[in-house]
Amino acid sequence: MATISLKDIQKLKDDLKEKGYKFTPQRRSIVDTIIASEGKHLTAEEIYDEVKKICPEIGLATVYRTILLLEQMGIIYKLDLNDGCSRYELAHQDEVHRHHHLVCSKCGKVIEVEDDLLEELEKDIQKKYNFKIKDHSVKFFGLCSECRDDK
Amino acid sequence: MATISLKDIQKLKDDLKEKGYKFTPQRRSIVDTIIASEGKHLTAEEIYDEVKKICPEIGLATVYRTILLLEQMGIIYKLDLNDGCSRYELAHQDEVHRHHHLVCSKCGKVIEVEDDLLEELEKDIQKKYNFKIKDHSVKFFGLCSECRDDK
DNA sequence: CTCAGTGCAAACCGTTTGCAAACGT
């Protein structure tokens, strides 16, 4: 589990300052909320609802704008689970490529898979298609351990 | 390249009839259009524009409804390329799982990859997470052969 | 003091839905 330390918050503050951005209370609340709900893959609206508990006067637009900023800075990743809205998760600091997801078709649970195991396939593709791979998005759909039992 | 024959059209017609659905001119035009634009990964609106050339009185809602029907029947797949709308492609008849896609970050080109090469990873995941994999969605982002040269 | 950031509301855009008319079987 990738926990974010005070050092990371300071780093983020510095990154923002470097680009002329400000570290406002709203931005801080949003970052705090995303960190606190790690593993939940919240939508923008869900983040909004959560942030309002700390920062009741915040607007939904600010949440969207901050999310965009964090995404561009590589702090968070957008995740599409085919449910009609975008979800977000913290980027793990140590991963080169995005990790994979298992999505249960029955209960909707999302499991994160750290193992990459795509080197061989990526090497093949780079050679065969002369395509320089920068990142990937890998999702597996099926039944999680709990749901496969009831069937 | 998966070309669809008259036999496939007949099969589709039968499948529809079996479920009490009708094979209307609109549906036929939409199927024809999707077949004719294989490899293009059109959006619903793009399919609509294309279909209107054959069937000018068609409505956008009909395109959406037909696309949904075809998707549920397994004739086409929905594809999400992170550009804010859903795109569709013919399901290749011979593939067990969906094929992969290479998306060029520069020119936007989408290349289809037939090779699966995920058996090992999937076997590992099924065992480690006790997750029964039914299908997957695999996209690689990077630079295509043409775009990597100019950089 | 200045300009980036904010909250609000309206706009946006892809998609879905309700309905009466039209049409395939």
Place this chain on the structure above:
DNA sequence: ACGTTTGCAAACGGTTTGCACTGAG
């Protein structure tokens, strides 16, 4: 004839934008 399908327009829901005000540096 029946019930599905259609076209239209309105509704929908997530996201973006314009604008005047606010507040961080």
